[in-house]
């Protein structure tokens with residue numbers, strides 16, 4: 001199933017990506033002026049698996065607990081999912097949300113303050129952009145978008161409109177990442193050099209084939225054209241197929257397999273902990289080595305991102321072995337932070353390097369507790385409500401800049417795997433380039449100039465843990481010009 005690059009480009013041009021470089025975006029409609037005691041009126045787009053199980057249910061609970069929100073409208077192209085969301089809100093909150101098939105009609109007719117987007121990946125950018133341009137705050141499921149260009153566009157529109165955007169990587173609401181970030185910036189592990197993370201899984205039937213097909217999934221109950229987004233240029237027309245509807249993650253036009261379903265979770269956490277954002281150079285590798293079930297996406301893959309700050313990030317996984325994941329950690333010159341696997345770990349552990357390197361025999365293992373957070377999704381939505389009430393996008397635990405940076409890392413990895421290329425990314429101009437020798441040459445030249453190390457954003461530790469000792473015998477080094485021993489030159 002080839003990705004419809006041409007039609008997707010048409011959509012981007014139509015909605016403004018081409019204008020990003022020129023900084024010419026359409027002016028946003030102002031937010032609805034809410035009275036002081038008004039509740040935030042929220043609508044749902046795509047209350048399917050996540051959109052119902054997390055978005056509708058969590059916000060219903062938060063409304064029951066007295067947060068100032070009203071769940072007023074529901075939009076889904078599948079009648080069963082629409083009805084299920086309406087029934088849930090009705091039975092729990094005793095109000096009846098209006099239902100829609102087309103999100104544009106919902107945005108236009110309802111006096112909304114915010115929307116929650118839980119559709120498959122290929123719809124995220126368009127639905128988020130149109131919402132923000134209509135003056136609405138957005139909770140958008142991860143991955144923020146289907147392509148890098150879309151991510152940059154959503155980021156830009158979020159800045160232009162000033163709307164609050166929370167990207168649905170709920171683990172970013174665990175305070176441990178901020179705790180570790182403060183330690184890293186203060187120089188706890190010395191020069192930060194590398195993060196590695198993982199998302200290993202296994203399944204008897206093949207990854208994502210556990211999403212059930214039902215007889216109710218049929219063209220009578222589902223507006224297939226609107227699911228495909230073929231009129232909008234989001235994918236090409238194809239006949240209705242329950243396998244595609246329910247297991248879209250396995251096919252490039254709609255998802256990107258583990259890159260966007262899983263890697264983006266862990267990568268976002270690592271960016272949050274290190275303070276890193278957009279990469280400088282990315283390469284991806286992998287293949288379909290077991291799951292020959294008609295899927296497009298690999299079952300073994302690795303993405304390696306190198307950052308201008310002088311840090312390498314790696315995310316790796318198989319979809320067919322789970323019991324032996326690699327450690328999730330951040331390495332530095334004087335020590336490491338080691339996390340448990342996944343996000344349900346209890347503590348982060350500081351592990352020092354040897355005193356022969358750190359010159360500090362007092363450095364000892366230390367633990368930093370994660371705290372008891374039984375439901376990170378609940379905290380993530382609660383945080384979104386706080387940010388909306390304060391009208392402050394940067395209060396979000398996963399704002400648009402972090403969301404865009406994380407998805408850029410993993411999608412460049414997917415592009416590298418698919419196109420057989422290495423990608424460069426310029427974090428200043430937010431542009432993609434093809435890899436060449438300049439990356440390695442830049443570091444070699446820096447070494448020859450004996451420059452100080454580059455650091456993660458917010459670094460406050462000066463040279464601590466990031467300079468090398470000069471052995472006295474290095475005085476003997478240097479070229480013997482005209483046969484003269486450089487050591488004799490004083």
Ligand SMILES: NC(=O)c1ccc[n+]([C@@H]2O[C@H](COP(=O)([O-])OP(=O)(O)OC[C@H]3O[C@@H](n4cnc5c(N)ncnc54)[C@H](O)[C@@H]3O)[C@@H](O)[C@H]2O)c1
Pocket residue numbers: 045046047048049050051075076077078081101102103118119120121123141142143168169170226227228245246260261
């Ligand atoms: N944060 C997490 O832990 C987490 C977990 C699961 C899924 N997700 C994300 O949530 C999103 C949805 O995943 P899912 O498993 O719930 O998929 P799903 O297929 O179960 O649900 C998607 C829903 O969107 C509806 N839909 C499709 N196109 C639409 C359109 N144009 N307008 C309105 N509704 C439309 C579908 O009918 C369906 O009800 C994905 O982006 C996925 O990555 C995040």
